[in-house]
Amino acid sequence: MSNPATSGASTLENVSTSELAKHVQTLANSITELKAEVAEKDERIDDLEQRVDELEAEQNTQEKRMDALGVGIESANDDIADLQDNIDATSSCTDEQSTPADDWTPLERLSVIGEDALDDHVSASDRRAVALFEHWEEWSTKTPQGNLLKTSDNLKSLLSTATDEHLAWKQVYRACRRIEQLSQGRLTFFQHDKHGWMLKQHRSFSSIQSTDTRVTASSVTT
Known part of the structure; x- marks a missing residue:
């Protein structure tokens, strides 16, 4: 016959061990x-550290691009200054009738120096801008707000034919931006809400003496 006290102690011990095992498992x-x-x-931290490294790399790349852009702008300014000197030197060799007046824009001056001088002294975008200027009266449309030329009016094909090149749209856009710069704002290149990218003449050119070229700087309403 078992001892009740011993049996109770054994049961208590077994129960405690089971609970302890459960607790340990928990x-x-x-x-x-x-x-x-x-x-x-840790994985998230690694991802964040990797993203930080990528952002730092992107920032370094952007800084390098900005530095390169600054150098490019300085170089472009030097080229423009050299070009102006070349234009002035070339202009001084022409006769009095074809000599650009003092108030002519760089664009007008380029249009009279000849194709050989253009090839020697200016970029491809400048040559295309001159070609666009030389055909401006032909290609543009007269409106009460001024002469307008939409890029959607077959401009790429027209300019390609005029320059004897097979131009891409980005080359056409570069020429439009250059004509804005070389015309000193007489022609501007902008994007219209309805008609897309276009050129607009705000002021007449001194080299073109025509009473019907007088325009205003009001916004496009067509």
Whole structure:
């Protein structure tokens, strides 16, 4: 016959061990979950560090591009100054009738120096801008707000034919931006809400003495 006290103690011991095992298992599960969370956070940290590195690399690239752009602008300004000197030198060799007046724009001066001088002293975009200027009266449309030329009016084909080139749109846009610069704002290149990219003449050119070229700087209303 078993001793009740001994039997009770054994049962209590068994129960305590079982509860302890469950508690240990619970702790083990919690540790496993914590390890998983830590691993996930470490992964997120690694991703963030990688993204920071990428952003720093992008920033360095942008800074290099800005530096290069600054150098390019300085070089372009030097080229413009040299070009102006060349234009002035070439203009001084022409007769009085074809000599550009003092108030002519660089665009007008370029239009009279001849194709050989253009090939020697200016960029392809400048040559195309001159070709566009030389055909401006022919290609543009007279409106109450001024002469307008939409790029959608077959401009790429017209300019390609005039320069004997097969131009891409980006080359046409560059020529339009150059004609704006070389005309000193008499022609502007902008994007209209309805008609897309276009050129507009705001003031007449001194080299073109015509009463019907007087325009205003009002916005496009067509």
